[in-house]
Amino acid sequence: MRVLIQRVTSAKVTKVTSSKIKKGNSEEKNIGKGLLLFVGVGKGDGEKDAEYLAKKVYHLRIFENKGKFDMSLADIKGEALVVPQFTLYGNASKGRRPEFTRAETQKRSKELFDYFYDCLNELIPCKKGFFGEKMKVELVNDGPVTLMIEQ
Numbered sequence: 001m002r003v004l005i006q007r008v009t010s011a012k013v014t015k016v017t018s019s020k021i022k023k024g025n026s027e028e029k030n031i032g033k034g035l036l037l038f039v040g041v042g043k044g045d046g047e048k049d050a051e052y053l054a055k056k057v058y059h060l061r062i063f064e065n066k067g068k069f070d071m072s073l074a075d076i077k078g079e080a081l082v083v084p085q086f087t088l089y090g091n092a093s094k095g096r097r098p099e100f101t102r103a104e105t106q107k108r109s110k111e112l113f114d115y116f117y118d119c120l121n122e123l124i125p126c127k128k129g130f131f132g133e134k135m136k137v138e139l140v141n142d143g144p145v146t147l148m149i150e151q
Contacts, residue, residue: 001049001110002088004038007062007145011036011081013127016134023033032118034078036139039116040088041109042102049151050112062145073124080120083129083137084113106132 021027037057057080063071073080088104103109108132116126128136 001045001053001116002040002087002148003057003116004040004074004085005057005060005062005147006036006038006080006139007034007142008036008081009140009142011031011137011139013081013083013129014136014138015130016136017122022036024057029081030034031079031081031127031130033076033142035073035080036095037080037082037120038088038139039082039113040085041104041112043104043105045104045112045151046090047112047115049126050116053149054116054123056149056151057120058123060147060149062147078124080126081129082113082120083116083135084109084131118138 009028010032012028014028017027058074059072063074063076063078064070065071067133086100086103086109087098090098090100091102091136093099113131117122120126
């Protein structure tokens with residue numbers, strides 16, 4: 001399981017429907033200061049991986065305090081926007097088109113993505129992207145700070 005973390009001052013994910021963006025509570029999710037998390041599930045990942053990464057994200061000290069990375073999402077009481085992204089398991093080392101053979105099946109990926117979300121949501125209020133849908137993601141990266149963690 002991989003999580004690409006971006007520290008943000010704000011982020012938004014919008015579900016794209018028939019090449020038009022519809023606005024409304026069910027089609028758009030927004031957060032303020034916090035973390036935008038892109039989550040990919042690989043073959044063989046399980047619930048323990050999701051639990052570990054949710055706790056890791058929550059306690060990861062990547063917010064500044066007096067110029068040092070010394071505060072976590074827990075400390076700042078920030079928000080998290082969790083977006084599914086199977087392309088984190090893309091491999092473009094050969095040829096000109098990436099292959100995704102290391103990504104988990106869609107059904108299992110959704111189960112583990114939802115489980116990761118639920119684990120993190122127990123620790124801090126979160127919002128979730130749209131699994132299996134085309135999305136537009138907007139963010140204001142704070143720093144910029146971008147990290148990849150995996151289990």
